[in-house]
Amino acid sequence: MEKEMELDFDTLSQKIKDIVQDIKIDSNPEELDGIKKLIKKNVPFTLRGYFSAYLLREMLKKNTRREKPARKEIKKSAPVQVEAPVAEEKAAPKPRQARPIPEGAKTLYINLGKMGRIYAKDLVELICEDTGITKDDIYMVRVHDKYSFVSMSEENCNKAIDKLLGKVIKGRTIQINISNREKKDDSKKVEEQ
Known part of the structure; x- marks a missing residue:
């Protein structure tokens, strides 16, 4: 039986804030709007919060599952196996930092x-x-x-x-x-x- 993932709520809170920032600056808002309409059509209003929570939890589980095998592979160690996770990390976009607003703005x-x-x-x-x-x-x-x-x-x-x-x-x-x-x-x- 799979061990339940323990959630670190501080980390989760920061991840949610990062996602909200990414939504605000998303380069393809029309695509997000289309997905939002699909969710609105297929998920009852009373379950949408749970739907979002479920998706976030599953996303975190998948990320955790990917990381654990990669660590074991690094210890056992063929350099060819190490390159694949590194390539994935480079492809992931960096979260944008909010620019400070100068005084007088x-x-x-x-x-x-x-x-x-x-x-x-x-x-x-x-x-x-x-x-x-x-x-x-x-x-x-x-x-x-x-x-x-x-x-x-x-x-x-x-x-x-x-x-x-x-x-x-x-x-x-x-x-x-x-x-x-x-x-x-x-x-x-x-x-x-």
Whole structure:
């Protein structure tokens, strides 16, 4: 009988956070959307959380099973056998680290989101194509269902507002401005001083 895998909840929590980050920056959101629709169609609403938990657990079990034989092979040791796991490790993408947002950066609110089939890469392309802003000038992009936030320098935020305000994308007129949350945070700082 197979021994039950003990779960390290701290490691599991970090893995979940890494997966969430990967979802936010995924290069093929249309594929994820298709899979999401299949899950919605075939998994009852009340079981979707368990479905996700089950998939994560099985993924971790498979990774654990692969690692254990590889360690034994290394100890017994033919160099040819060692090369296969190394090739798999190189093929796996590294999780992206969140870039620190410099002081003085501003966050834009944009009225476009996932429900309008707008994703992070679409927003980056939109901002870069008309404004002269480069991909590296954008510190962070967060896309929600109906709206998005983009963090950049104040100068680049002003350029984006000037070029994009009122433009029509996928049938929606863009509303873009400095995030209200940002304005509230600034007023709190003034009150504290």
